[in-house]
Amino acid sequence: MVLSGWTVVASESTTFNVQPLDIQAGYIAHRIYLHDYAVPTIEISGVTYSAIDKLPEDAFPSSVQRFDVLMGLDRKKPFAIVRIPAFSVKEDGTLQQVTGLTIKYTENTVPEPVVDNGRGAAKTTADVNSPLATGTWYKVSVPSTGLYKVDYNFLSTQLGVTGIPSSQIRVFGHGGKMLPEQNPQTGVKGLTENAIWVNDGGDGKFDPGDYFVFYAQGPVNWVPNSDRSMLVQEKNYYADKGYYLLNFDAKAEKRVTTQINKPSGNLIVNTYSGAVLHEEDLANPQNFGKRWWGEEFSSAPGKENTHSFTLDIGSMLDTVAFRTHVVNTSTAPGIFTLSLDGKQMSTLDVSATNNYDYAPKAMGQEAIWRLPHPGKSATITITYNTNSSEGSGWLDYIRVNGRRPLSVEGNSNVFCDLNSVGAGNVATYRVSNAGSGTQVWDVTDPQNPVRMDGNLVGGNVYEFVQDASSLHRFAVVNDAGSLDAPEFVATVPNQNLYGSAPVDFIIVTHPDFKTAAEKLAEFHRKRSGMRVIVATTTQVYNEFSSAGQDISAIRDFARMFYERAGMNDADMPRYLLLFGDASYDYKDRIKSNTNFVPTFEALESFDFLNTYSNDDFFGFLDAGENIERYDIVNALDIGVGRIPAKSAEEADRVVDKII
Known part of the structure; x- marks a missing residue:
């Protein structure tokens, strides 16, 4: 059957005998290369079997007609993997194994393919340069999400910059928000400019008393949970700050604009979705995975089995939801007792670990409880007890969700409201504790904020209207001139x-090993005629991850060359070398850490059988590929290797042996 609107472009049958090596994990896998990225119609026929006495340990019996089709891209060429069960049970209960079959596929193409695989893309050249190619650039950092101010004094005393026109103030980067691990459908983006607001008195010059304001994303961002009922934290695994790049040498292209075509509201919003977090990434006892834990609980000498945490939830309203996640590494059950302001609220009995070689060495459990708001800041006390002398308890995080009154908190804060979102909704937001200098920015697009066209009513309420059919985020400030400044780095x-030309070989090296990497690159240029580029991790982060460490930046750097090549295989990069050792600790919390060129770590930090670290992540370059997705086939599009050097001396010795 061909679906309406689809056109048959290919139909072919393949008959083959099944050899023992063709069967992996109980399945026969057959690859079919396609014209377009669209799931083909598969028919299985002519199946032959042989009787067997027992099933392999990793196999489950099933009909050949219960096959799976997984899609993938191999250097921009679409393919399908057909996974066919190799073992089944006959009606009389005996076991059988497939020995031969015929696979017929009918390829269909849809007018707009699911994935743009670049087949129609023409070869392109690097006709766009990095903003960092010219001018003088300054790196600054922010500790958290919000509005920040840079004034004349900051520029003159910390950067040595004076006498600049206001029109040449530029801010680039996306701060502390991580790049997506899944390859986006769109092309690789380098540094992009942010819209900023400049207060220069109207004379076009940046003089004493002048300042500019920009919205910055820190290392912790808040996103809706799966059912959009509350906000959950999204914490940067690779950096503890957000970074931005400032420049004053060219005319700026972006400024914060003011809202136009203000709509009419159909609901009132005077509270918002609040969230408070305590999460410290202090330890990774298992030495693997991205997840780190916070405070340790232990009865061992010199350690504490009780910790208390005070959370600023005094302004929350009505019922609040407490959520905590704790971890037990003891070979006996771990009992966590949770109290709020001295009153016991919950007890968590976390399962024991065991000493089997392949058993998980940590067990986690989550507690959720709701209660009327205590009316003040809350102190949560956690006590841990276990009957084993080995192992400890750990706090992962405490999060509190609740409604907050919509108000300017201090001088500035960021807010959003999940409750008001709905089809056709237009919200009138009423922000209390406002003043004559109050501004509200819509920061839903963080690099292109829009200033709301609002009014001060009743003396201290700032009222503005914005669409609420989807979630919008806002930043409010009473006195922009009193905002915190970023830190100069x-x-x-x-x-x-x-702006690089096409290359065959990409070397990403830690700065300490650049001399050795350049020596190796020159060897391959002369010996093999390869086009080789050497880039330090610092350079890659500067252009592809807003000057902050992010493993996806290295992947995107390689992907930039891959995408620009279009379907010209000669211009697609062939090799990626990571020059420097890696570590499970991205943030240098352990002694003698070796995080020179980071690798991909799985999220799993409990069970070492279900976790991994892998450089293949950097070689999956096609749109939609994601190392942690199992419903597609990730295919390596470039050869990836690593020289795990830990010192410049070691790097030199390795290169000398190679050449």
């Missing part, structure tokens, strides 16, 4: 990875 040398 360093001057950034000029670089232009984004």
Whole structure:
């Protein structure tokens, strides 16, 4: 059957005998290359069997007609993997194994393919340069999400910058928000400019008393949970700050605009979705995985089995929801007792671990409880007890969700409201504790904020209207001139990875090993005629992850060359070398850490049988590929290797042996 609107472009049958090596984990896998990324129609026929006495340990019996079709891309060429059960049970109860079959596939194409695989893309050249190619650049950091101010004094005393026109103030980057691990459907983006608001008195010059304001994303961002009932934390695994790059040498293209075509509201919003978090990433006792835990609980000498935490929830309203996640690494059950302001609220009996070689060495459990708001800041006390002298308890996090009154908190804060979102909704927001200088920015698009066209009513309420058919985020400030400033980090040398020509071989090296990496690159240029580029991790982060460490930036750097090549295989990169050792600790919390060029760590930090670290992540370059998705086939599009050097001396010795 061909679906309406689809056109048959290919139909072919393949008959083959099944050899023992063709069967993996109980399945026969057959790859079919396709014209377009669209699931083909599969028919299985002519199946032959042989009787067997017992099933392999990793196999489950099933009919051949219960096959799976998984889609993938191999250097932009679409394919399907047909997974056919190799073992089944006859009606008389005996076991049988497939020895031969015929697979017929009918390829269909839909007018708009599910994935743009680049087959129609023409070869392109790097006609766009990095903003960092020219001018003087300054790296600054922010500790958390919000509005930040840079004034004349900051520029003159910390950066040594004076006498600049206001029109040349530019801010680039996306701060502390992590890049997606899944390859986006769109192309790789380098540094992009942010819209900022400049207060220069109207004379076009940046003089004493002048300042500019920009919205920045920190390392912790709040996103709706799966049913959009509350906000949950999204914490950066790779950096503890958000970074931005400032420049004053060219005319800016972006400024914060003011809302136009203000709609009419059909509901009132005077509270919002609040969330408070305590989460410290202090330890990873299992030495694997992305997840780190916070405070340790133990009865061992010199350690504490009780910790208390005070959370600022004094302004929350009505019922609040407490959620905590704890971990037990003891070989006996761990009992966590949770109290709120001295009153016991919950007891968690977390399962014991065991000493079997392949058993998980940590067990986790979550507690959720709701109660009327205590009317003040709350102190949560957690006590841990176990009958074993080995192992400890750990706190992962405590999160509190509840409604807050919509108000300017301090001088500035960020807010959003899940409850008001709905089809056709237009919200009138009423922000209390406002004043004559109050501004509200819609920061839903964090690099292109829009200033709301609101009014001060009743003396201290700022009222504005915005669409609420989808979730919008806002930043409010009473006195922009009193905002916190970012922290100056360093001057950034000029670089232009984004303007690079096609290459065969990409080397990403830690700065300490650049000399050795350049020596190896020159060897391959002369010996093999390869086009080789050497880039430091710092350079890659500067252009592809807003100057902060992020493993996806390295992947995106390689993907930039891959995408620009279109379907010209000669211009697609062939090799990626990661020059430097890696570690499960991205943030240098352990002694003698070796996180020179980071690798991919799975999220799993409890069970080492279900976790892994892998450099294949950097070689999955096609749109939609994601190392942690199992409903597609991730295919390596570039050869990936690593020289795990831990010192410049070691790097030199390895290169000398190679050449």
